[in-house]
Amino acid sequence: MSGWTKDELSRIVEADDLHVSPLRDDGKTFGTPTWIWSVTVDGELYVRAYNGKTSRWYKSAMNQRGGHIIAAGMTRDVTFEPVDGPINDRVDDAYRTKYASSSYLAAMIGARARAATVKVKPHSATN
Numbered sequence: 001m002s003g004w005t006k007d008e009l010s011r012i013v014e015a016d017d018l019h020v021s022p023l024r025d026d027g028k029t030f031g032t033p034t035w036i037w038s039v040t041v042d043g044e045l046y047v048r049a050y051n052g053k054t055s056r057w058y059k060s061a062m063n064q065r066g067g068h069i070i071a072a073g074m075t076r077d078v079t080f081e082p083v084d085g086p087i088n089d090r091v092d093d094a095y096r097t098k099y100a101s102s103s104y105l106a107a108m109i110g111a112r113a114r115a116a117t118v119k120v121k122p123h124s125a126t127n
Helices: 006-015 056-064 087-098
Strands: 019-022 038-041 044-048 066-071 074-082 117-122
Touching: 006 038, 006 066, 006 074, 019 056, 038 087, 044 087, 056 066, 056 074, 056 117, 087 117
Parallel strands: none
Antiparallel strands: 019 066, 038 044, 044 117, 066 074, 074 117
């Protein structure tokens, strides 16, 4: 279970204004919010780092595993989990559907961004 309500996911996807702020190295303060594309697959929220694993927010998210997101008028404490394997094909499909007309789509489903796929879960959610 993802921990997101259907309403929360719907609002996040429809607003398309998700900003991610992983914790900094001190584990207490949040990094600068970074706008990022988000998609949902089977009730889970996924994001990708456009610049791949070299992205600053991605490195912080993987080091600290926590932070918050701001989207659709909500601020939520979250955890970040790296994603690998077959789910990436479904995440690609979700990006293709949601961002079909964007000139950035190819980069977001390319190998670099795909390697930096992250599942975003509300902090209180359990596996």
